[in-house]
Amino acid sequence: PLHYPVYTYHLQVHFILQEVVMGGMVLETNMNEIVGQVELQNRMEKSEGGFSAAPARAVSAVKNMNLPEMPRNINIGDINIKVPSLSPF
Numbered sequence: 001p002l003h004y005p006v007y008t009y010h011l012q013v014h015f016i017l018q019e020v021v022m023g024g025m026v027l028e029t030n031m032n033e034i035v036g037q038v039e040l041q042n043r044m045e046k047s048e049g050g051f052s053a054a055p056a057r058a059v060s061a062v063k064n065m066n067l068p069e070m071p072r073n074i075n076i077g078d079i080n081i082k083v084p085s086l087s088p089f
Helices: 006-020 031-048 051-063
Strands: 073-076 079-082
Touching: 006 031
Parallel strands: none
Antiparallel strands: 073 079
């Protein structure tokens, strides 16, 4: 059953080929090993929320970073740089 968009399958096929073939050499021919690794990758994606959740996780990670307040002026020797005010996320 198709539970992923076709594009996701397209990406998955490319990832598998990149792992199986490197520099024109076939590194793995054991079908059981290849299928086992694909199943492991699928389980990892499900536990992480899959490809579609990646942008939301990235934004969340940036928001949760404990950064000090943004400096308003940066002085490097004789150079003075005024940093514009940026709106929060």
